[in-house]
Amino acid sequence: MTPMVDAVSRQAREAVAMTALGLAGGLLLIVGMAFLTVALWIFLAAAESALIAALVIGLLYVGLGLILFAVASARRRRAERRAALAAAQTPKSSPLMQVAEGFAIGMQAGRAARSRPK
Template identity: 45%
Template sequence: MFDHLAQKAQVKAAQTAQTAALGLGASLLLAVGLGFLTAALWIYLVTVSGALMAALVIGAIYVGAGFVVLAVLSAKRRSAKRELEKIEYEKQKGADIQSTLQQLILAFVTGMQAGRTGRRG
């Protein structure tokens, strides 16, 4: 049984390492490609309008892309926070229901005991 679990863990670790290596390679290729695309855009914009306009356009593109990424991350973080709050609320709600049920049972038992004591006395 433990051999099976160890083999599963080993396969999972190998898959994770392979995914990480491929992701790193893809990121490196994307960075190199982005560098060449930026250089090509620079050359085109310099020939069309001048160096100042080329710098402004490329800078604006990168700043805009950065703001978009930050907005996506912020939305993702807010969504995760809301999900955690929802889970916590559901837990609390379940605890409240359980507490109320316990109080109801306690009140019932106390009432039954008081009724028995009242009949005897």
């Protein structure tokens, strides 16, 4: 194979391996969260009651979810501001550049008119 195909093939294998590792890590995190939730339930149910355990665990998950939504929203707004700033900073043509561009277009039109056979 050519070196370019080898490089693309290697990058594809690395991407698949990284994706597989990420999925395995995510699955292990979910299983770990499930066990920690059960352990917290057992602890709170033994210390207080099942109602208090459900309330605390529910509030914990809702609070974490709201925090994650806030972080995602802040990132989205930051990206939108960055895009707006980049669009505002694109160089606009100054009047002097417009005059120069018009002059160049006129020169080309004049040359084209002179070179046309009558």
